[in-house]
Amino acid sequence: xxxxxxxxxxxxxxxxxxxxxxxxxxxxxxxxxxxxxxxxxxxxxxxxxxxxxxxxxxxxxxxxxxxxxxxxxxxxxxxxxxxxxxxxxxxxxxxxxxxxxxxxxxxxxxxxxxxxxxxxxxxxxxxxxxxxxxxxxxxxxxxxxxxxxxxxxxxxxxxxxxxxxxxxxxxxxxxxxxxxxxxxxxxxxxxxxxxxxxxxxxxxxxxxxxxxxxxxxxxxxxxxxxxxxxxxxxxxxxxxxxxxxxxxxxxxxxxxxxxxxxxxxxxxxxxxxxxxxxxxxxxxxxxxxxxxxxxxxxxxxxxxxxxxxxxxxxxxxxxxxxxx
Numbered sequence: 001x002x003x004x005x006x007x008x009x010x011x012x013x014x015x016x017x018x019x020x021x022x023x024x025x026x027x028x029x030x031x032x033x034x035x036x037x038x039x040x041x042x043x044x045x046x047x048x049x050x051x052x053x054x055x056x057x058x059x060x061x062x063x064x065x066x067x068x069x070x071x072x073x074x075x076x077x078x079x080x081x082x083x084x085x086x087x088x089x090x091x092x093x094x095x096x097x098x099x100x101x102x103x104x105x106x107x108x109x110x111x112x113x114x115x116x117x118x119x120x121x122x123x124x125x126x127x128x129x130x131x132x133x134x135x136x137x138x139x140x141x142x143x144x145x146x147x148x149x150x151x152x153x154x155x156x157x158x159x160x161x162x163x164x165x166x167x168x169x170x171x172x173x174x175x176x177x178x179x180x181x182x183x184x185x186x187x188x189x190x191x192x193x194x195x196x197x198x199x200x201x202x203x204x205x206x207x208x209x210x211x212x213x214x215x216x217x218x219x220x221x222x223x224x225x226x227x228x229x230x231x232x233x234x235x236x237x238x239x240x241x242x243x244x245x246x247x248x249x250x251x252x253x254x255x256x257x258x259x260x261x262x263x264x265x266x267x268x269x270x271x272x273x274x275x276x277x278x279x280x281x282x283x284x285x286x287x288x289x290x291x292x293x294x295x296x297x298x299x300x301x302x303x304x305x306x307x308x309x310x311x312x313x314x315x316x317x318x319x320x321x322x323x324x
Contacts, residue, residue, distance in 0.1 A: 033086045055068050065104075066121055094168075096120075128171065129172065129174065145177075
């Protein structure tokens with residue numbers, strides 16, 4: 001199978017590649033090839049701000065919020081060039097790929113104006129508060145509660161695996177607002193946006209966080225915690241957010257995997273291991289697996305409406321209950 005992009009995209013590809021090369025061979029050459037999320041944090045913040053200033057941070061977003069109104073094809077092209085240039089892993093990816101698109105799909109106009117420009121501009125880093133000690137990947141079992149207290153909410157509970165938690169300026173939290181709800185269909189939870197610096201966690205990229213007794217305004221004004229979407233619609237919003245994980249950014253990850261595989265193949269040829277039939281078979285299986293991942297991702301993106309991937313949830317979520 002041969003996949004090719006329309007000729008008119010080549011000028012866009014050239015523009016993206018030239019900008020990335022200029023930055024990564026010049027002021028940010030120290031970040032080239034840095035693919036973990038825990039080193040050179042301050043430099044990585046500068047990189048996020050540079051991307052935002054040049055409107056390369058979230059090109060699929062509307063121009064009004066710092067994007068370029070890029071089509072899906074343009075987003076794919078940029079993701080490929082970003083990976084090909086050896087650009088650093090994004091410490092802002094949770095805000096860019098998850099929180100931001102969710103706000104675009106479900107947030108109020110006030111929330112969009114308040115949060116999206118800072119995410120796009122690299123001025124705020126986000127983390128997520130979904131999993132809990134007794135509810136790892138089973139989000140329908142979350143126990144963190146949000147209880148109305150006058151015109152505010154009181155949130156009690158504990159979250160774990162809060163990726164980017166130690167450096168995040170904001171965190172989105174899934175919690176329950178209906179007393180006694182216990183499963184997916186009864187999960188009348190509310191999706192929240194909260195100010196939080198999670199506790200230190202070393203170099204793992206994930207931290208425990210306990211938003212015990214955190215207060216927030218029910219109107220979403222001022223500092224503190226803000227609800228996203230209507231109360232009781234948290235499960236819908238949460239599943240919408242998880243759908244964005246299947247977006248264009250997966251292609252950049254696959255490009256990184258491709259680079260690693262190419263390095264393995266080169267090493268195997270250099271040290272003679274490529275002559276081993278078992279090694280050759282395993283390398284071939286990895287090559288085939290990456291091809292399949294790429295074609296599946298491109299097929300999914302081709303079925304989406306042009307330019308809309310970053311503004312709405314992908315409807316095919318395997319983690320949600322029927323009918324959500």
